[in-house]
Amino acid sequence: MTTEPTGSSTGDAAEHHPRHTLDEVIHSPVRLSVVAALSGVEKADFKTLRDTIELSDPTLSKQLTVLEAAGYVEISKERSGRRARTWVRLTGAGRAALGAHLDALRAIADLRLPPTSPPGA
Numbered sequence: 001m002t003t004e005p006t007g008s009s010t011g012d013a014a015e016h017h018p019r020h021t022l023d024e025v026i027h028s029p030v031r032l033s034v035v036a037a038l039s040g041v042e043k044a045d046f047k048t049l050r051d052t053i054e055l056s057d058p059t060l061s062k063q064l065t066v067l068e069a070a071g072y073v074e075i076s077k078e079r080s081g082r083r084a085r086t087w088v089r090l091t092g093a094g095r096a097a098l099g100a101h102l103d104a105l106r107a108i109a110d111l112r113l114p115p116t117s118p119p120g121a
Helices: 030-037 046-053 058-069 091-108
Strands: 073-080 085-091
Touching: 030 046, 030 058, 030 073, 030 085, 030 091, 046 058, 058 073, 073 091, 085 091
Parallel strands: none
Antiparallel strands: 073 085
């Protein structure tokens, strides 16, 4: 009786590779930067977030739209005198998605191939 080693490249073992659990929404470097920055605060104003991550207004706006559509951030506007200030908050779903994504990245980084025997051994 022969058995395949665990983690072989045949069968459905490949489906268990941690890359399959990466979140495609968060995987973008800009969006990952946004959710990571927001994870340490209750909320952040648009300008602070933009300056911290070093993005242009249009780029941050576009990426926030993607994150909002996924339910990972909430965007609100508050008026202060004649000025409106845009606030961004990471949702519970966003925090959970970030945590799972970081776990998958750690699992990928920790993955090691099994030792191989030299030819003729």
